[in-house]
Amino acid sequence: MAGGAETKAPSPNVNGKAEILKGNFEPTAIKVEPLTPVVPENGVEKPSEKSRNIVLGRNVHSTCLTITEPEVNDEVTGDKEAQMAGVLARYRKNLMERTKYHLGYPYNLDFDYGALAQLQHFSINNLGDPFIESNYGVHSRQFEVGVLDWFARLWEIEKDEYWGYITNCGTEGNLHGILVGREVFPDGILYASRESHYSVFKAARMYRMECVKVDTLVSGEIDCSDLRPKLLANKDKPAILNVNIGTTVKGAVDDLDVVIQTLEECGFSHDRFYIHCDGALFGLMMPFVKRAPKVSFKKPIGSVSVSGHKFVGCPMPCGVQITRMEHINVLSSNVEYLASRDATIMGSRNGHAPLFLWYTLNRKGYKGFQKDVQKCLRNAHYLKDRLHEAGISAMLNELSSTVVFERPRDEEFVRRWQLACEGNIAHVVVMPNVTIEKLDFFLNELVEKRSTWYQGNVQPPCIAAEIGKANCVCALHK
């Protein structure tokens, strides 16, 4: 599943020796059957071809747009210009079509950034620290800090007490948050629920941290009754916790207050733990959901991250990471070449992303996001209810707009609707651009297809283990 919890993927062997990929891989478009091997005419495979036995994802090489050299002395001819314009026009049409049929990933595709088109002619780069101007003058720090202040207010931390930056994505936020935790507690152990995003486990591998996986409840939420003995078994070492404000697959929200209480009850004083909140999607939705546990720096947390291209609807991947100022000094160094401070993961940083974020936050404001959140939750309930009415197993966590249901049997259908799947389940993430009409269109197609998939002895799968008996309407549980 896109960005899903850590999954075991085949690890290709290179010349039968080194493993390139250990454990995880971006499983966005996993297709299980291997690609047809390319065997040369003489029938003998060269070693390099053997090592390219890629089994994950679809083969982009079969559809890639080759770059050809300009024909006349580096000049692009009118013919080539026209040809390239044609390619781009077809691509645009394809994007429109794929946008129309998208339901599986948590991206808000509803936006209008026409006002920012005038800025695309500039190479805007915020390299270095957002708060310390570098010598490169074509930057957008004034917008970046405005956005950071907005999030600091949302998560209740004073301007002079926080540090943060606009990242390339939610993953970078996780990499940064966990790095800050590791720098604060170099011998700390990382605890994360099994349903945490794979970037959390990637961070553990990159930083060579000891990582303890904690079990989850059927909802996908961290199981604190499993966290407790694991903390007690490692009481001599500080704890670094990843808390999920919305898991990737089931949209489950870990109860931050219960996690903190568990730490305290296990004898971890506030100076012996660090909590990073991974709020990739729900970090921006939760503050507007009644009854939701509050993410706030008034609680003993160290950092919060969110993706900017998810709920906010930025057209390019980006994210926001906020931590406490007191922590950042342990991680940063001055760089003369930049004339700025280096406390970010990346070097060059997208200076356009802050403009898009600033623009949306200004236009929508807290009220606009609140309306969007309410609409998403309402529409998600509608989808879940209609699935149940149609006799399809489905689950929706209380604080979430991620509807989990049985994996459609036909991969073509999965691809058409760009559904994210994991094992026997799939999900639809109801974002602000997902209307009731779109959901009806999808549901009608699904119901029609199911009537052809499930005939005679062929039964829909039982997914009680994944979503609980109460939500499963398979032959055994209905």
Ligand SMILES: Cc1ncc(COP(=O)(O)O)c(C=O)c1O
């Ligand atoms: C819970 C969670 N954390 C982190 C990420 C990574 O975010 P990004 O895709 O912005 O890197 C995702 C992505 O789906 C996610 O669901």
